Amino acid sequence: MNNEFTCMASKVWYDGKLVDESEAKVPILNHSLQYGSGIFEGIRAYSTGSGLSVFRLSDHVRRFLNTARIYRMNIGRTEDEISGAILDTVRANGPEECYIRPFAFFNSESVSLVTDGMKVSLAVMTMKMGGYFQEKVEKGIRCKVSSWKRINSSILPVEAKASGNYLNSILGSMDARTSGYDEAIFTSGEGYVAEGAGQNIFIVKNGEIVTPGAESAILMGITRDSVIKIARDRGFNVTERLILRDEVYSADEVFFAGTAAEITPIVSVDGIKIADGKPGKITREILGEYSSAVHGKNEKYRQWLYSV
Ligand SMILES: Cc1ncc(COP(=O)(O)O)c(C=O)c1O
Numbered sequence: 001m002n003n004e005f006t007c008m009a010s011k012v013w014y015d016g017k018l019v020d021e022s023e024a025k026v027p028i029l030n031h032s033l034q035y036g037s038g039i040f041e042g043i044r045a046y047s048t049g050s051g052l053s054v055f056r057l058s059d060h061v062r063r064f065l066n067t068a069r070i071y072r073m074n075i076g077r078t079e080d081e082i083s084g085a086i087l088d089t090v091r092a093n094g095p096e097e098c099y100i101r102p103f104a105f106f107n108s109e110s111v112s113l114v115t116d117g118m119k120v121s122l123a124v125m126t127m128k129m130g131g132y133f134q135e136k137v138e139k140g141i142r143c144k145v146s147s148w149k150r151i152n153s154s155i156l157p158v159e160a161k162a163s164g165n166y167l168n169s170i171l172g173s174m175d176a177r178t179s180g181y182d183e184a185i186f187t188s189g190e191g192y193v194a195e196g197a198g199q200n201i202f203i204v205k206n207g208e209i210v211t212p213g214a215e216s217a218i219l220m221g222i223t224r225d226s227v228i229k230i231a232r233d234r235g236f237n238v239t240e241r242l243i244l245r246d247e248v249y250s251a252d253e254v255f256f257a258g259t260a261a262e263i264t265p266i267v268s269v270d271g272i273k274i275a276d277g278k279p280g281k282i283t284r285e286i287l288g289e290y291s292s293a294v295h296g297k298n299e300k301y302r303q304w305l306y307s308v
Contacts, residue, residue, distance in 0.1 A: 011092040013085045013124040018092050024123060031118065032105035036164035039067040042198075042259045043100040044129075045090050045308060048296030052095055053305035055259075055294050057083055059222045064102055067160040073120050075104050082122070083306075089124040090308050099129035099260065132198075132260040133182060140267030140279045141182035141256075143196070145245060146172040150186035150194040152217040161219060169197035183256070185248070185269060188217045193243040199258035200224035201266075203243060203251035204282045210247075213240035223257040223290075226304065230289045233300065236282070253280025255287075262294075263287040 012024040032038035041064045045054045061082050068075050075082070086100055107121035131137045151158060151168045158165065172184030176197075185201060186194045193212055195201055200221040202211045209231050212218055231238045248254055254266040254274050263286055265279030274280075279287075293301035 010126060011089065013089040013092075013122075015121050015123075016085075018088060021125075024125075026105075026107065026121075027109050029109040029111070030105070031108045031110060031115070032163065034111065035113070036162070036167065037071070037115065038103055038105035038163040039064065039071060039073060040101060040103045040161055040163065042161075043086065043102070044259055044294070045098050045100060045126075046294045046296075046305075047095075047097055048305060048307075050296065050307065052090065052097070052308040053296060054086065054090065054100070054308060055306075056222050056226070056304050057086065057306040059225075061086070061102075063161060063222070064104070067162055068104060070157050070160045071162060072115070073104060073106070075120055075122055077122060085122065085124050087306075087308055089126055093126045096128065098126040101125045101127065129260065131262065131264075132258075133264050136182060137262075137264050138279075140265035140277075142268045143183050143185045143254075143266050143270075144176040144179055144181040145248075145270055146175050146184040146186050148172045148175060148184070148186065149189050150217050152189050158217050158219060159214075165219075166198075173197040185266075187245060188212075191245065192216050193245060193248055194218050195221075196256050196258070196261070199256035199261040199264070201243075201248075202227065202255050202257060203248055204253035204255075204280060205247070205251050207236070207282070209236050209238045209282070210243060211238070211240055212243050216242060221258055223259055223262070226290060226293065226301075227257045227263070227286055230293065230301075231286060234285070234289065249274075251275075253283045255280075255283040257290075263290050 011018045014024045041060045043060045102124045106118045108118040176184040188194045194216045195218045249272045256264040265283045292298045
């Protein structure tokens with residue numbers, strides 16, 4: 001499914017210059033390639049009535065810098081400079097909607113685990129990405145509670161969006177797909193529902209919306225935050241708390257939220273249908289509002305859009 005999410009023949013911003021993708025190369029011994037020591041963001045640019053806009057740019061760049069801080073990675077660029085690099089890349093690659101991938105990495109051929117003083121490079125790529133789950137979004141996806149537990153902050157900082165964390169995501173996704181499901185739902189070490197491989201999770205019960213909080217070892221998603229704000233603005237009660245696996249099975253609605261996955265209804269978990277096995281009403285309402293927000297159709301959320 002994900003094979004098409006590759007860099008389209010395009011310009012890559014690489015250490016201060018826009019170069020052809022074919023010129024943005026690293027040596028095979030690259031530290032971050034060997035050890036997963038890179039850090040990244042996933043951002044989307046959407047078309048709006050007034051051109052292309054990047055959704056929640058500063059929140060993404062701040063999270064990126066926070067990840068760098070946690071790994072003592074000195075990118076050597078300010079928030080404004082990184083935002084500028086992102087906007088330059090989007091502009092250089094044309095007017096279409098795209099997924100943006102800023103990536104900072106130890107650009108060293110050393111096999112040492114001591115990263116002090118290693119050169120840090122920054123690259124920004126864009127790619128075409130429609131729906132992450134493509135046509136499945138319409139009908140909703142089928143998930144499996146993964147046999148792999150989510151990493152937690154005593155193992156790797158989950159607040160950081162670091163490449164290495166995604167080995168855990170890859171294992172969960174693989175486990176789900178080889179068992180015939182679309183995606184994994186991870187539980188925390190304590191057995192509470194945590195998140196998807198690259199998405200936060202929400203359940204709806206009796207008209208209330210519930211999502212795991214930071215104590216469930218999740219990445220604090222920016223889409224998650226947008227959903228919470230949109231839902232509260234529409235009068236829903238949204239609670240962040242521990243969620244038992246059973247509560248997912250008996251929920252009225254379940255959905256994922258993430259930059260790539262956007263809002264994706266989940267219609268069954270471990271083969272158990274969620275309610276009638278169709279995307280729920282509240283999920284569809286949130287999905288519609290989120291879509292309006294990212295496309296600049298709701299003035300209330302205009303401040304989330306950064307015009308390209
Ligand atoms: C593990 C994980 N959880 C949640 C999310 C959702 O975060 P966001 O909405 O900021 O994209 C992502 C995607 O980045 C992710 O990789």
